[in-house]
Amino acid sequence: MTLDPFYLIVSHVSQLELLVPQGVRLVQLRIKGQPGEEVRRQIRRARDFCAVHRAQLVVNDYWQAALDLKCRFVHLGQEDMETADFAALRRAGVRFGLSTHDEEELDRALAHDPAYVALGPVYPTLLKKMKWGPQGLDRVRRWKAMAGDTPLVGIGGLTPERLPGLFEAGADSAAVVTDIATATNPEARCTEWIKATRAYVK
Ligand SMILES: Cc1ncc(COP(=O)(O)OP(=O)(O)O)c(N)n1
Numbered sequence: 001m002t003l004d005p006f007y008l009i010v011s012h013v014s015q016l017e018l019l020v021p022q023g024v025r026l027v028q029l030r031i032k033g034q035p036g037e038e039v040r041r042q043i044r045r046a047r048d049f050c051a052v053h054r055a056q057l058v059v060n061d062y063w064q065a066a067l068d069l070k071c072r073f074v075h076l077g078q079e080d081m082e083t084a085d086f087a088a089l090r091r092a093g094v095r096f097g098l099s100t101h102d103e104e105e106l107d108r109a110l111a112h113d114p115a116y117v118a119l120g121p122v123y124p125t126l127l128k129k130m131k132w133g134p135q136g137l138d139r140v141r142r143w144k145a146m147a148g149d150t151p152l153v154g155i156g157g158l159t160p161e162r163l164p165g166l167f168e169a170g171a172d173s174a175a176v177v178t179d180i181a182t183a184t185n186p187e188a189r190c191t192e193w194i195k196a197t198r199a200y201v202k
């Protein structure tokens with residue numbers, strides 16, 4: 001499976017509705033700290049919006065809601081993997097991407113035959129406190145070699161300026177939250193990302 005090289009991550013469906021029409025092909029809805037009903041309302045809205053705009057929606061964390069609402073793709077972290085029903089996801093044909101931060105996690109993730117593995121944080125991130133320091137581009141290179149045919153997503157502290165290094169190191173896709181969410185003009189910044197990643201479409 002080929003992944004678009006630009007992987008946008010948003011925290012609310014309204015951001016998705018603002019940015020996807022710029023030409024985003026791969027977008028994750030990463031909702032935190034909301035009641036279940038609100039989460040499902042946003043997932044439903046994102047699902048329908050992405051279908052109209054031919055963007056691939058990835059639902060973060062809420063794999064059961066994704067199954068119930070007939071979404072096709074989820075992202076799971078290591079803790080999420082402990083509770084996820086992989087058999088049910090497979091039966092429903094729901095693809096999944098998995099977070100990894102060290103080699104043990106990478107081995108565990110690859111054993112599930114995911115649609116991609118993500119490595120982060122490649123650079124320092126402001127989004128959340130993490131127990132891992134910046135992984136760096138050598139680690140991206142190593143992950144690419146170990147992941148074989150499984151696509152590799154880089155995440156954490158990415159900016160358009162950092163993309164050539166990331167892709168040269170072997171990443172297939174670059175995921176971003178902060179650089180776009182905190183931009184003075186997120187739409188314009190999103191367009192910059194789209195332009196900066198087009199050369200890496202496979
Ligand atoms: C593409 C991508 N990579 C990594 C993550 C992080 O997932 P996780 O470790 O479960 O942390 P939260 O995002 O749930 O806080 C991601 N969401 N997307």
Ligand SMILES: Cc1ncsc1CCOP(=O)(O)O
Nearest residue numbers: 120125127156157176177178
């Ligand atoms: C959720 C997550 N997982 C690894 S880094 C990260 C933060 C997102 O990256 P950024 O906000 O720096 O673009």
Ligand SMILES: [Mg+2]
Nearest residue numbers: 061076077080
């Ligand atoms: Mg998670």
